[in-house]
Structure formats: C-alpha cells, structure tokens
Amino acid sequence: MSGYKGYIDTKFKPNKKYLIAEYTFEPSKGISFEKAANHIAGESSIGTWVNVGTLNAKIKKTLRPYIFYVNEKRKTIKVAYHQDLFEEGNMPQILSSIGGNIFGMNSIKTLRLEDISFPEKLLKSFKGPSFGIQGIRKLLGVKKRPLVGTIVKPKVGLNEKEHAKVAYNSWAGGCDVVKDDENLSSMTFNKFKKRIALTLKMRDKAEKETGEKKIYMPNITAETFEMIKRAKYVKSLGGKYIMVDIITMGWAALQTIRDQNFKMVMHAHRAGHAALTRGNQGYSMLTVAKVARLIGVDQLHIGTAHVGKMEGSTLEIQDIERVIEDKSIKENSNRHVLQQDWLNIKPVFAVASGGLHPGSVSRLIERMGTDIIIQAGGGIHWNPRGSKYGAMGMRQAVNAVMLGISLKEYAKTHRELKEALDKFGEYKG
C-alpha cells in the first residue's frame, strides 16, 4: 500500500483547481485493483512505497490525489491531482509526475495514460499553436478543401538539387505542401542549408507558374540550438514553415522552439510515437496530441483512420482529431476521453499521412472531414511519368470529392487520377 492509504474517494468532485488523468491498467498478480490504483496515484504525486515521517498532515490534506472514478471491469481509474503539484509552463515536470515512474512499478503489469484534462491555470501557462487551422488557410488562400501534400521520396538519398526538383514537380502537379521526411536533416549527401535554399527557390518558381501559394516544410530536427539556427536560416530565405520530429526531439525542446515565436507554421511529425502509444503500456496518442496542441504545434500527424500503412482505428483517430481541432471537448468515458475547454488555444491542423494514394481520398475525407492535410509520398512519386503526374492524380481526387463526384466518374476525364486508380484501386475498407 502507498504512503498514504485510501486515495480512493468516488464521492469527490474535482473543482477547477484539479488536473485529471485517466489511466487504464492491469495490476500484477496478487495485487488488488484498488491497491494498484493507490500505488499509481501515490507514486505520481506525494507517495512512496512506505510511510515516511517527513510527510506532514498539511501536505496530506492539500496535495493528496483523489481517485474519484474506479471501474475495474473497464480497468479504468480517473485521478484528480491538485494543480499545485505541477509547475506552470513545464511540460516535462507535468509528465514526470503523471506519466513518469508509475509505468515501471512492480505492482502493475501494464499501464496506459489515456488522457489528461488540464485545469485553466496550467492551460494558460502554455502558448498553443501560433497559426492554427485558420491561420494556415489564410496563409494559403485555401478556404475549404483539404490541403494536398507530399513527402519527398526516397526518404533520404537524393542530393539537394534532386530534392528541389522532386519538390518542384510535386508543386507543379498540384501539391500545396512539400515536406522533408522525418529522417532527413543535414546529411553528407544533402546539406540542410543548400537544400533549403534550392527548394525554396523552386517553391517561388512553382508559385509564379501556378498562381497558387506553395508550402515547403524543412525538417529542422536536431539539438535545440541547432534547431533554432536552422529555423532562423529558413526564415531568412523567406520560408514560412518549419517541421520538427516532436517525439525524438522531446518536450523541453518543443517548448523552446515554440517559445521563439518565429511566426512560422510548425509542422509536427510524430516519428516514434508508436513506441509509446501502441498497445496497453505507455501514453495514448490522444495524450500525445493534446500535449502537442497545448505546447503549440500548428500541424500534427494523427494517422489515416485505417486508410493507409499505419495502425490506428477510425474511432480513435476521430477522437484525436476532435481533441486537436475543437474548442471544447466532451467527456466520453467509453472512449477514454476527458472533458477539456481549450479557451484561447487554437486548433491544430490534422495531418493524415502514411500509405495514402488518390484512391484513399474519398474514404479518408468521409472519416476525417475536410480540415485535414492529406500527405502522400509513395502515392504520388510512384507515377512512372514523374511526380508531377502523381501529384495531379492526388489533387484531382481531392477536387472530385469536393465537387461531390465519385473518383471513378471523375477519372473518366482526368487521366492522372485514372492512372492512380488503375494502379491502387479505390480504398473501400
């Protein structure tokens, strides 16, 4: 039993001074559900494994956690933590508390942090997105339709000039967005500075030729100061976007990059998230997404709702999309979603990426709506006639859906869409 016995109090109603965490877990053999629940609540706040003389009555009274919801059948508890247990504007500290040691305790077999509801005081201590969906749409002059994006492929290997050319072809074919892949930073064969310079030049050319705004998202992921240097360099050349790998760089650096107020859109790649979010041990992707919105990414990869190469169920991804886009989130205990008011925190543009192609688009929009960025790498660069034609196929697919015309019908008069459907078929799953 934990330092302080009996944190369970199902009559407790947390007021606005409490952060709520929802956990699902399985106790270890021989440990009762209630005992393990107490271990979780204690170890994540003021407790340890034995009573200590230094824990006084005042602390017990003011800072004790309340396990106010217990559902053993659904393996779920909700714990209320007083906001004074957390430092404002310090995400690593918040996660070290409620997403820290508890995962390694002997008394639990598996544990998942499903969601966090932040109280107003903590919420206001973070910045949230600087642009958000509306800011990005304004930048691009695209009001309603999903944005069409691509990732330069292969992930790594192209030199700077080849990279810029693939980007140009993709924009020319109809992509709004071209991004670096998550593992492309500054390589021996493709240096960051040269790549950015050449690719932004190609962006300008594509903008002139197409009359559309075009986006290039350079991956600045590195050590913190190096990231800041790279971001400043991007800005100095007229770049309006940066991209970061939020999981492998980590939360402290993400806060730092956001704090710089670069006035550039921040695209968040989530490479590595599934090491943490898949299965019943770790954080849910919903939690990761919520933390990312709070700190302030503008765009976030959230999956493809079963339409692509990455895992993640449709319901789960719809929940995540709501959490990063809506102003107010309703509690849904069946789906491990907590209530949250986002106040002035802007919505994040959801990015669907991973194994998508023109034939995915209809189902994808049906499931994820039009406020998404549809990114296809292989689904664009596969076209033997070149990336331009692959991009045309993708843009045509989006246009078809926006016009309410079936892909098959639209393909009759649009060669590149037809080529893609002939290659991949239409996803109907």
Next chain:
Amino acid sequence: MSGYKGYIDTKFKPNKKYLIAEYTFEPSKGISFEKAANHIAGESSIGTWVNVGTLNAKIKKTLRPYIFYVNEKRKTIKVAYHQDLFEEGNMPQILSSIGGNIFGMNSIKTLRLEDISFPEKLLKSFKGPSFGIQGIRKLLGVKKRPLVGTIVKPKVGLNEKEHAKVAYNSWAGGCDVVKDDENLSSMTFNKFKKRIALTLKMRDKAEKETGEKKIYMPNITAETFEMIKRAKYVKSLGGKYIMVDIITMGWAALQTIRDQNFKMVMHAHRAGHAALTRGNQGYSMLTVAKVARLIGVDQLHIGTAHVGKMEGSTLEIQDIERVIEDKSIKENSNRHVLQQDWLNIKPVFAVASGGLHPGSVSRLIERMGTDIIIQAGGGIHWNPRGSKYGAMGMRQAVNAVMLGISLKEYAKTHRELKEALDKFGEYKG
C-alpha cells in the same frame, strides 16, 4: 513488400561504416517474418510502401539497409545501416530513422528496438559523460564503496526550508548524495531558487560537520532555456551537480544541456522510461541507457535488479550496467546485446533506486557491484526518529558489506541498521 525488395542478406558482413540495430518483433497476421523484416529495414532508411520513380540506382546501392541476421524463432533481426543515413551529433535524427515510424506500421504487431551499435564516426560526434565514475569518485574522495544517496520525501509538498532540513539530516546521518525527486521543480510552495540556496547552505554545514564531501542534486528539469538558467544558478551558488529527467525532457534538450559544458555532474533520472521500455513494444532500457551515455549523462537510474519496487530482471540490469560502465561490450545474441567499443567515452555511474532499504544492500551489491549509487527514499525517511537515523542505517549497511560482515551481525552493534532490519527484514530474493 517494401520499396526495395530483399534487404535480407545474411552473408553481408557490416564494416566499420555501419550502424547496427537489433530488433525483436512479431509480424501482423498474414504477414511473413521476412516481409515484415523488410518493411522495418525499408521504412527506417530509404524505403516506403510502394516503388517510387525517384529512388535511383545509386541510392539503392549506397544507402540500402542490410538485414544480415535473421532468427525467426527468436523473433530477432539485425540490420546494418550505412552511417551516411545518419547525421553526426543529431540523436533525434538517428532515432527518427531507426526508432521512428516503424513502430506504427500495420505490418507488425509488436516491435522492440533492443540495441544499437554505433560506428566510430557517429560515436565520436557525441561527447559522453564529462565526469564519469572516476571523476565523481575523485570529487567525493570515495574510492571503492558504493555511494549512499537519498531522495527528499515526500516527493513534493515540503517547503524550501523543510526540504533543506530533510537534506541536512540525511547528510548528517551518512548520505553522500541528496537529490530532489523527479517531479519537484519550481513549485508554488517550494521555489527552485530558494530551495537550492537553502539546501546548498545545509550541504556546506553537513560537509563541515562530517568532514565528508556531500552532494546535492537539484532537479533543473524544465524547458531548455529555463534549464540552462537553473543550471547556471546552481553553479553560481557553488553547486557541483544538476539532475534532469531525460525521458520527459527529451533527447534534443539533453544534448543541449550536455553541450553547455557546465563542468557539473549530470544526474539522469529516467521517469517515464517504462512507458517506452517495458513490454515488447518500444525501446529496450539498454538502448535508452546507451543513448544517454553517448550524449553524456554522468549518472543514470538503471533499476534495482529485482531488489526494489521497480520492475527489471537481474540479467537485464546487469547487461545495462555493463553497457554504461565498460569500455568494450561483447556481442551476446542470446541477450540482445550488440558489440560496442566506447573509445574515449567515459563510463556512467549506475544508480539503483526505487523501494530500497538497508536490508536490500547486501543482495544489491552482490548483483550490481560496488560501482553504484544506492538511493533510498522511503528506506531512509521511514525512521520514526528522523531521516538522520534512517540514513545511518543505510550507511551502516553499506559499511557492513564492504567489511565483509553480514548485515545481521553488524546490526548487533549498530542500532540504526537493526531498526531498519526489524522494520524491513533482509532481502534474500
């Protein structure tokens, strides 16, 4: 099948230009082991889910991965990646590659990155520990015995003055080290600056009174620039140590803190690691430990070899200890350990922490050796007479083992050890 078929080549012998990653995994239903292996190797380097026209022959030749070890029975593969796939000195990029998207692929059910062997070129691009075991022992003037440490408990709740007092009592009783807990940073009831100032003053007092060197490890975990500010403040008051939560702060910020060359010992708490390292999805703790050594932490929590409240098997923790302490690591395929020469990278002091008490010490040293820092929180502050007496019990236990006297025997003439043994018994598991 991945963009480039047949990355499997069991005749391939990686030379010194290759980074090796060892994975264990289970393919999804209907996917063969070989196919999933190819997906892993492709997605972590140059491949995607479909052939792309932009992938040229030169890239295929120079940057293709080699799956050179396949053991389906043990669910294991080893993949060799050319070092040019990675940016020197950029840990987030390395992990976005070999520890990124692959965890979320549909084609695998579970995946674990078991170990990474870094080639010389990449190894040399990181700093490693600034002090290491010998540097720390020199600082303390303790040549052979394990260091005795405590965590101020309760984790949070004490004000600055109470905190400093608990620290003083612990040092006075025989602790070498006193540290903040992982979720204590700068709180409304315990501000960082005031806490550090008061606690370092108590350290000086304890040093004077005991004639021993004493260590205080303030937790500076926060946003990157805030951490740097806090570290500088610690240094300005004569602090010689800082502590960081490496998992919740993340790798980019850890590199940044190391790069500052504060000439203070960096203690690494691993709160949250088990969200990533426990079970068959994610990274192994061995991988986390290796990455932490390479970047350059001086002390690292690695577990208690089944002696405490945290999970982690004895064999696994012994492997981890070897990997962070030894100069050269031998390959052990049965235990998922890869060969590694550490060259000039210093050894990291292993920290055993979590549920320890004086009765744990004998077995703990038997399993983990004397080059460890034994930290007990509850195991010291439990003593009703005060933390000082709890600390005395712990130091007596260490002294007994170093003298080759059984705890039971030594307790006959040492009251505080006897009190602890009466309370907790001796761990014989």
